[in-house]
Amino acid sequence: MENVTVVTDYRLIIDNLKKDEFQGRPDFGLWEDRNSGKRNRGVLLCDGPVWQEQRRFVLRGLRDFGFGKESMEGMLIHELQELQNTLKNDIGHPVSLAGVFNASVLNSLWHIVTGNRFELTDPTLKNLIKLLIEVIGYCQFEMSVLFKDTSCTYVKLLLFCSNVSNLLITTPALFFYWPVKNGLMGRKMFKSSLKFREDVRLLLQKVIDEHWDTYKEGEARDFVDAYIEQIKATNSDSSSFYSEEGSNTFLILWSYCKTVASLAETTSTTLQWAALYSLTFPECRRRFKMKLTMSLDDLDLQAEEINPAVLNEVHRMCSLIPVSVYHKAVQDSEIGGYFIPKNSVVFFSIYDAHHDAGYWGDPNSFRPERFLDKSETKLIRHEPLIPFSSGKRQCLGETLARDTLFLFFAGLLQTFTFEIDPVSSNNDLKGTPSFISAPKPFKVILKERK
Numbered sequence: 441m442e443n444v445t446v447v448t449d450y451r452l453i454i455d456n457l458k459k460d461e462f463q464g465r466p467d468f469g470l471w472e473d474r475n476s477g478k479r480n481r482g483v484l485l486c487d488g489p490v491w492q493e494q495r496r497f498v499l500r501g502l503r504d505f506g507f508g509k510e511s512m513e514g515m516l517i518h519e520l521q522e523l524q525n526t527l528k529n530d531i532g533h534p535v536s537l538a539g540v541f542n543a544s545v546l547n548s549l550w551h552i553v554t555g556n557r558f559e560l561t562d563p564t565l566k567n568l569i570k571l572l573i574e575v576i577g578y579c580q581f582e583m584s585v586l587f588k589d590t591s592c593t594y595v596k597l598l599l600f601c602s603n604v605s606n607l608l609i610t611t612p613a614l615f616f617y618w619p620v621k622n623g624l625m626g627r628k629m630f631k632s633s634l635k636f637r638e639d640v641r642l643l644l645q646k647v648i649d650e651h652w653d654t655y656k657e658g659e660a661r662d663f664v665d666a667y668i669e670q671i672k673a674t675n676s677d678s679s680s681f682y683s684e685e686g687s688n689t690f691l692i693l694w695s696y697c698k699t700v701a702s703l704a705e706t707t708s709t710t711l712q713w714a715a716l717y718s719l720t721f722p723e724c725r726r727r728f729k730m731k732l733t734m735s736l737d738d739l740d741l742q743a744e745e746i747n748p749a750v751l752n753e754v755h756r757m758c759s760l761i762p763v764s765v766y767h768k769a770v771q772d773s774e775i776g777g778y779f780i781p782k783n784s785v786v787f788f789s790i791y792d793a794h795h796d797a798g799y800w801g802d803p804n805s806f807r808p809e810r811f812l813d814k815s816e817t818k819l820i821r822h823e824p825l826i827p828f829s830s831g832k833r834q835c836l837g838e839t840l841a842r843d844t845l846f847l848f849f850a851g852l853l854q855t856f857t858f859e860i861d862p863v864s865s866n867n868d869l870k871g872t873p874s875f876i877s878a879p880k881p882f883k884v885i886l887k888e889r890k
């Protein structure tokens with residue numbers, strides 16, 4: 441059993457997320473497997489100098505090929521229009537929103553990384569999304585079986601820090617008992633997961649081969665080209681970009697792309713929450729009306745008219761990644777007067793920061809106006825709102841995720857009216873227990889807005 445600390449006080453969370461001593465990620469055998477035989481690859485699950493070098497590179501790459509660029513806004517608008525056209529086929533029928541947004545969100549990331557997009561009807565894309573949903577669904581199923589009683593605080597705590605991998609990381613011995621090896625469910629999940637990996641691997645190998653064949657010195661077209669450029673410019677074998685015959689391009693991008701696929705899920709699931717909250721609280725829809733008169737071309741992603749208060753409140757209520765990603769203490773340290781031994785796993789509970797009654801007053805009420813000043817025109821910043829975490833590990837995709845959420849949410853409300861399908865109504869706003877907290881299944885009926 442590893443030493444595990446769960447930090448629930450928002451002040452301690454924000455202060456300690458800034459500190460170097462908590463920027464590690466725990467060692468865990470399965471990650472070596474995930475990273476094709478080497479633990480420290482990519483960004484998300486990596487630490488030390490490799491993480492610093494890769495994080496810097498990814499930040500620059502995302503800026504050069506995505507964030508804040510007109511081309512990115514154009515690309516997001518294109519994805520939104522494609523999605524609107526696809527959804528028009530479902531008008532009048534009950535539609536589940538689970539999986540509806542994934543393809544469009546994945547496409548925007550895929551475009552930044554590879555310079556290309558899939559048609560939404562492309563079977564490769566559909567297959568990838570199907571497998572991704574399956575894998576995540578199985579993790580959620582496992583958790584709901586393990587933790588049925590969510591009433592007591594202790595179980596709640598475990599619930600939030602106990603998706604399958606969290607459990608395994610804090611209690612490695614469980615790996616040998618966990619149904620991955622023995623149970624029917626586990627075998628099925630394992631098969632889906634392997635199939636997912638193999639499909640992504642084949643797809644990526646093709647993309648990278650094409651980039652090596654067509655790459656032109658000094659003319660990086662996308663993130664993969666920028667990576668190739670960096671490898672070519674690296675002579676020192678102490679750099680994580682150093683590679684023999686460029687073979688690292690594949691392995692590192694492989695880690696990135698698996699991460700990208702999972703990250704598309706975060707934005708898509710937040711969109712589902714936004715739809716569910718706006719249906720459950722019609723007041724929320726009224727607040728969005730102020731910009732529904734705008735045409736799509738006028739939709740400035742940074743504009744004040746796109747009232748972010750509603751989405752901020754959705755982020756707070758759903759706390760999509762309830763306990764952030766596991767951090768590790770890289771040296772003996774201290775949090776709030778408690779000794780934290782080196783190598784402890786530390787969870788910073790985003791859920792608790794978002795539901796601190798002392799700060800928020802009524803944390804369980806959905807009140808977007810708490811993010812607006814008295815005149816309801818200016819946005820108020822609340823320090824404990826940290827859906828993308830905080831400090832040195834803060835989410836690298838925050839800008840893209842926020843832009844995608846505003847644009848897609850506004851664009852869909854502009855084109856359609858949504859009603860909850862009475863047959864499959866879901867008044868339960870509690871998320872499913874997992875690494876990503878998703879709403880329980882619900883369906884909507886779409887009508888075209890005149």
Ligand code: HEM
Nearest residue numbers: 483484703706707710761764765828829833835836837841
């Ligand atoms: C609503 C959508 C999203 C939410 C709520 C979210 C939230 C988070 C959180 C809580 C972390 C953990 C930070 C920590 O360790 O303390 C994280 C890390 C990360 N996110 Fe996101 N994320 C979202 C979308 C995305 C997207 C679309 C991308 C892709 C560009 C992305 C890229 C990353 C990366 C690379 C990290 C690892 C950072 C590091 O370890 O240095 N995220 N995100």
